[in-house]
Amino acid sequence: MSCRINMRTAVGSHGTVHTPALLQKRHDARQTLPALFCDSPGCLAPACFIAEQAVAGTDRHGPVTVPAHIVLEQGAAHAPGCRYDPRGRLHGILAAVADPGFLQTLDDGRQELRLLGLQQALKRGNATSPLDDYLRTVGALAVLRALCADDTLLAAQLTLRLGKKKVAWDGFFYPQDRYDEACERVASMSSGFPLALAGTVRSHRSPQAGSGYGPTYLNCTAQYRHGDVANRHEYFEVSIGHDDAAWLQRFPVGSEIVMLGLWRLGSSQTATRPHPQDPRRMLSTVTHKLSLRPVSKAQLIAVD
DSSP states (O other): OOOOOOBSOEEOTTSOEEOHHHHHHHHHTTOOOOOEEEOSTTTOOEEEEEOOEEEOOOSSSOOEEEOOEEEEOTTOOOOTTOTTOHHHHHHHHHHTOOOTTTEEEOTTSOEEEEOHHHHHHHHHTOOOHHHHHHHHHHHHHHHHHHHSSSSHHHHHHEEEEETTEEEOGGGTEEOGGGHHHHHHHHHHOSSOOOEEEEEEEEEEEOOOTTSOSOOEEEEEOOEEEEOSSTTEEEEEEEEEEESOHHHHHTSOTTOEEEEEEOOEEOOOEEEEEEETTEEEEEEEEEEEEEEEOOSSGGGEEEOO
């Protein structure tokens, strides 16, 4: 039931702040890496740097690059109240829930989060106090899940339920390397179900000048998947549209975010062109698009 949160920064022995990107450069240059410690106030737990690495893919998914990151050393522990302490962070999120109909304690001591109220409020489409309360709790849990390597801790402590059905954490939360599964999940649902997707901001696209009024789109880095058929590549794109362009711009390119809501699956688009290495072969690229139009700004959260 271990869970180590990926740390955004760490400090060295002399108080210098280090980021994964800077440490990766030192690693690539074969320079000595500094001793690292948690930089959350009052903590200073020993940490370690994990360099970027490629993980072998499957028949369905190509190789995955795991970005460089900083984590707690094995056997060490964060100080109570540290923002990188996953158990303490989870306890704080659940302790702040005041609605007993939203969060209930089960006979085995675990807790159950009931998502039906959130689903219904999102379907009504108007931002209300109960909706924002639901979103703050579920959004904070989704951010915690994004920070952890897997759902072991959350699944052990918290059950998700929608009406009469239990929902597995991997059926609710989708990182970038599972956007294809999120598309399949949305396509299979007859009724909208709230899903949380994690991603990295790739770009912002505003309406062209003179084109009239329209939403601005925040686009995330797409997932690439090897097609089941030779000479066929697939991309799974995720975007958020909103009329408040300034709000979306607060999430700059490269930032990590969690998006929560009722998603829509657009029509797939196919483009065909000669293969760049063999013009006699035709290469097909299929693009699948998932989009979200938030009714509350609490549906888009920075991961921190």
